Amino acid sequence: MYRSEDHRTFAAPSENGVEGPGEQTAADVWARVKRRLRAELGEDIFASWFGRLELDSVVEGCAYLTVPTRFLKSWIESHYADRVLAVYRSETGDVDRVSIGVRNTLGRDPAAGRRAAEAPRPAPAASMAMPSIAGEMKSAATAAPLEERGENSDLGGAPLDTRLTFDSFIVGRSNALAHAAADRVAHAQNGQAIYNPLYLHAGVGLGKTHLLHAIGHAVRAQGRRVIYLTADRFMYGFVASLKAQTSLAFKERLRGIDLLIIDDVQFIQGKQIQQEFGHTLNALIDAGRQIVIAADRPPADLENLDERVRSRLAGGLVVEVSALDEALRTSILTTRIEALKTIHPTFDVGPNVIAYVARAITANGRDLEGAVNRLLAHATLTGSAITLETAETAIRDLVRNREPKRVKIEDIQKLVASRYNVSRSDILSERRTAAVVRPRQIAMYLSKVLTLRSLPEIGRRFGGRDHTTVLHAVRKIEKALGEDHALSDEVELLKRMLQE
Numbered sequence: 001m002y003r004s005e006d007h008r009t010f011a012a013p014s015e016n017g018v019e020g021p022g023e024q025t026a027a028d029v030w031a032r033v034k035r036r037l038r039a040e041l042g043e044d045i046f047a048s049w050f051g052r053l054e055l056d057s058v059v060e061g062c063a064y065l066t067v068p069t070r071f072l073k074s075w076i077e078s079h080y081a082d083r084v085l086a087v088y089r090s091e092t093g094d095v096d097r098v099s100i101g102v103r104n105t106l107g108r109d110p111a112a113g114r115r116a117a118e119a120p121r122p123a124p125a126a127s128m129a130m131p132s133i134a135g136e137m138k139s140a141a142t143a144a145p146l147e148e149r150g151e152n153s154d155l156g157g158a159p160l161d162t163r164l165t166f167d168s169f170i171v172g173r174s175n176a177l178a179h180a181a182a183d184r185v186a187h188a189q190n191g192q193a194i195y196n197p198l199y200l201h202a203g204v205g206l207g208k209t210h211l212l213h214a215i216g217h218a219v220r221a222q223g224r225r226v227i228y229l230t231a232d233r234f235m236y237g238f239v240a241s242l243k244a245q246t247s248l249a250f251k252e253r254l255r256g257i258d259l260l261i262i263d264d265v266q267f268i269q270g271k272q273i274q275q276e277f278g279h280t281l282n283a284l285i286d287a288g289r290q291i292v293i294a295a296d297r298p299p300a301d302l303e304n305l306d307e308r309v310r311s312r313l314a315g316g317l318v319v320e321v322s323a324l325d326e327a328l329r330t331s332i333l334t335t336r337i338e339a340l341k342t343i344h345p346t347f348d349v350g351p352n353v354i355a356y357v358a359r360a361i362t363a364n365g366r367d368l369e370g371a372v373n374r375l376l377a378h379a380t381l382t383g384s385a386i387t388l389e390t391a392e393t394a395i396r397d398l399v400r401n402r403e404p405k406r407v408k409i410e411d412i413q414k415l416v417a418s419r420y421n422v423s424r425s426d427i428l429s430e431r432r433t434a435a436v437v438r439p440r441q442i443a444m445y446l447s448k449v450l451t452l453r454s455l456p457e458i459g460r461r462f463g464g465r466d467h468t469t470v471l472h473a474v475r476k477i478e479k480a481l482g483e484d485h486a487l488s489d490e491v492e493l494l495k496r497m498l499q500e
């Protein structure tokens with residue numbers, strides 16, 4: 001759950017607190033802030049700490065940022081708060097404070113952002129110390145819904161999200177191996193440990209957590225004991241048990257389970273905790289208990305982790321989930337939209353819009369989900385059908401950092417040819433059949449609007465035609481676009497595909 005009281009605000013000295021609306025949107029500024037942080041801190045640090053930092057809203061000079069875990073929040077607050085604020089202030093006069101909160105990741109509730117914006121704002125606090133471990137344990141336990149507690153929360157385990165199952169996981173080229181390995185581990189004969197540990201790694205939002213939860217559900221359904229922990233919960237659990245001097249230490253209790261799942265293992269910090277983590281791994285593996293780990297990088301790149309732990313992690317099966325390819329993105333979108341249609345029967349998204357979203361949102365599954373939620377919000381609020389144009393507006397803030405690409409005439413000819421099922425040489429030829437003339441004119445039109453080439457130059461590239469022929473084609477298509485919606489959608493889609 002989003003906890004507004006957890007927000008701590010870092011205020012800048014007031015003389016620079018210039019207010020006032022800027023031309024650019026808050027999302028544009030935020031994209032620039034992230035780019036600068038990445039450039040200043042380097043890819044590694046950025047990915048570890050800022051990859052999942054998101055802008056919720058900017059209200060009255062305060063940028064409300066969110067992260068998925070309390071651990072990340074504490075870490076950024078204690079190590080990077082000043083830096084984030086400084087970069088922000090150098091990019092805009094609209095922000096003079098930054099506040100970091102924990103967003104709801106398990107609930108994946110599209111209304112969370114809005115609730116966050118509506119939540120009462122806390123007063124600025126001076127202290128940036130790490131919250132107390134005891135406090136963390138308490139709130140971690142109270143955060144879990146009652147029915148989800150039990151064995152899991154005794155050990156500080158996190159609940160499994162009921163939506164993240166094998167059934168709802170879509171398999172494609174980029175995740176087939178990870179899926180196959182997860183499936184084998186989850187359905188091993190007699191619960192025998194295989195590939196121990198199974199180590200999945202991938203960039204943000206590519207489905208690691210989804211696979212971990214799917215394994216957890218499947219194993220639990222076989223009546224076996226499963227603990228799912230994020231790295232921060234592992235650390236808090238361990239430290240809390242030390243503090244409380246419980247007779248049965250945390251690691252001893254962990255050893256009584258059948259499957260231990262640890263997510264985001266790159267966040268395991270601290271020498272003693274790492275040692276303990278290593279002991280726990282060894283004890284469980286030696287006892288034949290299955291371990292499944294996920295991280296944002298391969299074991300060899302976990303620089304802060306003890307060498308022996310690293311090699312133990314690398315000693316099972318290490319599988320990467322690579323970026324979601326376009327076909328997979330299309331299937332994920334289609335499946336989500338179909339699922340939503342059962343609840344909202346009027347929600348209709350045409351294949352051209354799905355194709356556009358699948359091309360525009362390349363980053364990760366979470367953004368795909370965000371895009372579908374925005375389309376749904378748009379459809380239900382306006383009651384109108386979703387066109388390419390409305391889709392573009394609805395998902396604009398998710399289409400990140402796209403530098404306009406230089407488009408080549410040759411690429412235009414190839415794409416248009418394949419789209420209309422003719423060959424590129426047909427387009428360059430003298431043939432005048434309708435099946436070739438229209439695509440040729442579209443390709444000329446696109447060459448005019450997407451490149452800086454002159455009409456004579458375009459004519460030369462289209463089989464040595466005169467510039468008046470190109471001009472005629474451009475005018476003809478421009479006129480047709482105003483009259484023919486299907487053509488206008490089609491040309492819009494081609495433009496986007498070329499600029500991708």
Ligand SMILES: Nc1ncnc2c1ncn2[C@@H]1O[C@H](COP(=O)(O)OP(=O)(O)OP(=O)(O)O)[C@@H](O)[C@H]1O
Nearest residue numbers: 168169170203204205206207208209210365366369
């Ligand atoms: N192959 C897939 N099929 C269905 N949904 C997917 C798939 N891959 C990712 N998703 C969805 O994308 C969203 C993000 O995935 P997930 O939370 O598993 O990412 P992650 O790799 O754990 O990222 P992070 O490192 O940020 O935690 C989830 O809603 C998930 O259900």
